[in-house]
Amino acid sequence: xxxxxxxxxxxxxxxxxxxxxxxxxxxxxxxxxxxxxxxxxxxxxxxxxxxxxxxxxxxxxxxxxxxxxxxxxxxxxxxxxxxxxxxxxxxxxxxxxxxxxxxxxxxxxxxxxxxxxxxxxxxxxxxxxxxxxxxxxxxxxxxxxxxxxxxxxxxxxxxxxxxxxxxxxxxxxxxxxxxxxxxxxxxxxxxxxxxxxxxxxxxxxxxxxxxxxxxxxxxxxxxxxxxxxxxxxxxxxxxxxxxxxxxxxxxxxxxxxxxxxxxxxxxxxxxxxxxxxxxxxxxxxxxxxxxxxxxxxxxxxxxxxxxxxxxxxxxxxxxxxxxxxxxxxxxxxxxxxxxxxxxxxxxxxxx
Numbered sequence: 001x002x003x004x005x006x007x008x009x010x011x012x013x014x015x016x017x018x019x020x021x022x023x024x025x026x027x028x029x030x031x032x033x034x035x036x037x038x039x040x041x042x043x044x045x046x047x048x049x050x051x052x053x054x055x056x057x058x059x060x061x062x063x064x065x066x067x068x069x070x071x072x073x074x075x076x077x078x079x080x081x082x083x084x085x086x087x088x089x090x091x092x093x094x095x096x097x098x099x100x101x102x103x104x105x106x107x108x109x110x111x112x113x114x115x116x117x118x119x120x121x122x123x124x125x126x127x128x129x130x131x132x133x134x135x136x137x138x139x140x141x142x143x144x145x146x147x148x149x150x151x152x153x154x155x156x157x158x159x160x161x162x163x164x165x166x167x168x169x170x171x172x173x174x175x176x177x178x179x180x181x182x183x184x185x186x187x188x189x190x191x192x193x194x195x196x197x198x199x200x201x202x203x204x205x206x207x208x209x210x211x212x213x214x215x216x217x218x219x220x221x222x223x224x225x226x227x228x229x230x231x232x233x234x235x236x237x238x239x240x241x242x243x244x245x246x247x248x249x250x251x252x253x254x255x256x257x258x259x260x261x262x263x264x265x266x267x268x269x270x271x272x273x274x275x276x277x278x279x280x281x282x283x284x285x286x287x288x289x290x291x292x293x294x295x296x297x298x299x300x301x302x303x304x305x306x307x308x309x310x311x312x313x314x315x316x317x318x319x320x321x322x323x324x325x326x327x328x329x330x331x332x333x334x335x336x337x338x339x340x341x342x343x344x345x346x347x348x349x350x351x
Contacts, residue, residue, distance in 0.1 A: 005075035005116065007031040011061050011106065012081030014041025016182050017121070017174065020224040021078060022046065026053045028228070033070045035059050036081065040188050045181050061102040064109035071113035076231050079106050080121045086187040088147035089275055089330035099150030100157070107161045117168045118158065119231045124175040124216070124244070124281050126152040133248065134216075136284035137173075137240050145276040155240065162238050170236045172227055175244035175283045179220030179303060180310040185324035192217065192304075194325060195255060196311060199262040200318040206327055209273035211252035216244040216282045219303035222296040226288060233292040244283025245296045261304050274330060 008025055012018040013034030018041065025032050026049050034046065037060045046054060059066035061081045071077065081102065088095035103120065110118050125148035126141045143149045155171050162169040176190075184193035195205050226243040230236050249257075252268070259266045288294035298306075311318065 019045035085147040090332035092146040100153035103154035120158040130280040134282040134284040171240040175216040204267040204269040214248040219298035248282040
């Protein structure tokens, strides 16, 4: 008897991008099963969604026996579960085991269950140092961190299952996302939420290195829409596609934008460069546009305003949220207010 495939499975669906994707899918009428071990994800990220359309399975992706039944009823798997870049700098083996070996376990389980579509969510970090900018999908992949290498390995496994076993696979490479529920805490903390919370608290914005680094920041709802749309595109089967805005923003200009949005005159504190930090990342998302019409709808200024409104709407003051911040979050023993003292190269006013 053929299984009734009336749901989607989202691994890492309690995380930042994952929860935005889950919200998008639920609003589109899907029944969603989230598989998440809650290492970085949070139950609270899913609380606002209707319980009759959503179920959370707390499980590690490396243990497919915990979620095999859920795959049997899935018409699509969205695979987002991973450990992040800074985590890979202090725990490379665990990072690889989750991001690469965990992806292999997911692919094996998906093939065994006969899942009709598998969307592997990779990362722009697979590219490594920019040779050309913006980067299209033909750009060389020479990752500079174990995180980037593990995500690239996951891509390679996904392509192998597509080529050898006919598993219908789509690979997407989102560039830097931001928006509500983004991570400021621990080794998952990223620059925009850290800047915003520090600005709201009136604290210096910590910039690692010169601040001349550039990133392609894309609002999380646009990324979620792109991932969901890629899954429905038959022409994208076997393809690898970028998801990004195509706009390169300097970190120093990001600091200026955050200070202006908050309405404060703030100092920038320059710390030593982060290991593995790339000088530039900017997407050429032309292929995604040609295949399934992807084009970000939220301009950066609007997205930043939405994020500020979200933080201001929380019942928790920014000073308390910053208690969870680790400045040098690639160091395993460094905690907020502890570890090596902040090395300030220079200060200036922004805003």
